[in-house]
Amino acid sequence: MTIRWVACELHTHTVHSDASHTLDEMATAARELELDWIALTDHNTVSGWAFKEQVEAKRGIGILSGLEWTTFYGHMLTLGANVLHHADWRFTGPDDIDEGIAGIHKSGGLAGIAHPFRIGSPICTGCYWEFTIGKWKALDYIEVWNGPSPHMKAFNQRAYLFWTELLNRGLRIPAVSGRDWHHSLLSSEATLAVTYLGVHEEAAAGYAGGGAALESAVQDPRKGVSEPQLLEAIRLGAVSVTQGPLLKLYARETGREENRTFGIGEVARVDPSAGSRLSLTVEADFEVRKRQWSLEGQELKLCLVGSAGIVAEWIVPPVSAAFKTCSDMTGQRWIRAELYGTMNGQAGLLAFTNCIYVEEGSLTL
Ligand SMILES: [Zn+2]
Numbered sequence: 001m002t003i004r005w006v007a008c009e010l011h012t013h014t015v016h017s018d019a020s021h022t023l024d025e026m027a028t029a030a031r032e033l034e035l036d037w038i039a040l041t042d043h044n045t046v047s048g049w050a051f052k053e054q055v056e057a058k059r060g061i062g063i064l065s066g067l068e069w070t071t072f073y074g075h076m077l078t079l080g081a082n083v084l085h086h087a088d089w090r091f092t093g094p095d096d097i098d099e100g101i102a103g104i105h106k107s108g109g110l111a112g113i114a115h116p117f118r119i120g121s122p123i124c125t126g127c128y129w130e131f132t133i134g135k136w137k138a139l140d141y142i143e144v145w146n147g148p149s150p151h152m153k154a155f156n157q158r159a160y161l162f163w164t165e166l167l168n169r170g171l172r173i174p175a176v177s178g179r180d181w182h183h184s185l186l187s188s189e190a191t192l193a194v195t196y197l198g199v200h201e202e203a204a205a206g207y208a209g210g211g212a213a214l215e216s217a218v219q220d221p222r223k224g225v226s227e228p229q230l231l232e233a234i235r236l237g238a239v240s241v242t243q244g245p246l247l248k249l250y251a252r253e254t255g256r257e258e259n260r261t262f263g264i265g266e267v268a269r270v271d272p273s274a275g276s277r278l279s280l281t282v283e284a285d286f287e288v289r290k291r292q293w294s295l296e297g298q299e300l301k302l303c304l305v306g307s308a309g310i311v312a313e314w315i316v317p318p319v320s321a322a323f324k325t326c327s328d329m330t331g332q333r334w335i336r337a338e339l340y341g342t343m344n345g346q347a348g349l350l351a352f353t354n355c356i357y358v359e360e361g362s363l364t365l
């Protein structure tokens with residue numbers, strides 16, 4: 001199973017709403033940051049979309065069509081919705097979000113909660129999430145890291161715990177980061193998170209024309225993937241979020257003749273009562289975008305965390321390596337990798353994968 005990991009920034013604004021840069025200026029800055037794709041998510045307007053193709057061609061970067069549906073009771077990010085069926089923000093009440101999500105889906109888009117615990121009015125109108133969600137399963141993703149240096153912000157730590165709580169309730173909801181990018185310039189002290197979206201290599205090659213086209217696809221700054229493939233990666237939870245190295249996670253069944261391998265976002269089945277186990281591999285890739293960040297001179301903590309507690313922990317140097325463990329996964333409903341270290345002088349969570357989900361059941365099924 002080979003996955004092509006695409007470096008994305010999923011939350012941006014331009015002069016079409018309240019930011020200071022044009023789409024072209026932002027795309028130029030994004031290329032310098034070695035990003036493959038950015039999502040244009042202006043507040044309550046899609047007027048910037050008109051410049052998308054021109055900027056994509058000129059700057060060699062992919063641009064996802066998005067919007068930040070900005071209301072008094074919360075901000076909702078939408079990606080890939082072609083028609084805006086959802087309600088006018090001015091008349092959206094605290095109980096109207098299920099209808100809004102259904103409207104986004106009707107127009108082919110994904111719906112994600114932006115910065116659920118950022119401070120609200122009067123600092124930022126509607127930034128704090130106050131909508132009552134009835135149908136949690138309808139939600140496509142949640143932005144658990146918002147803004148630069150995300151590990152230093154209490155509202156992100158709270159969002160991360162909230163995501164964990166949703167996972168423990170049995171919801172298989174993907175988590176992403178978003179810079180909430182308003183100004184091209186970045187303070188030299190800040191670090192940035194990137195959301196990597198995983199597309200199966202065969203699918204990516206197919207989009208680029210396959211075979212001979214594969215080489216040119218790899219050269220393509222858009223990584224040879226399409227907007228629908230990236231949306232599908234979010235929907236499936238094939239997502240890894242980081243301020244530095246890219247974490248990849250695989251689970252392999254033991255106990256069957258043909259052992260299958262599962263990637264991030266997939267469901268692995270185990271039968272602990274029959275002695276079946278999962279062999280888990282975490283890969284930390286320190287070669288990605290390495291001009292943009294440094295973790296030199298420190299030891300990092302890499303963990304495998306599940307719903308029933310910690311599965312494994314390693315103290316690791318900041319170099320690319322793979323780490324393996326084997327577990328019967330008793331009581332675990334999901335598992336993810338987390339990397340801890342220090343950036344900007346503050347220790348915290350620097351990278352995390354989305355989950356591999358675990359189901360217990362008979363392997364003979
Ligand atoms: Zn917002």
Ligand SMILES: [Zn+2]
Pocket residue numbers: 011012013068180181
């Ligand atoms: Zn925003």
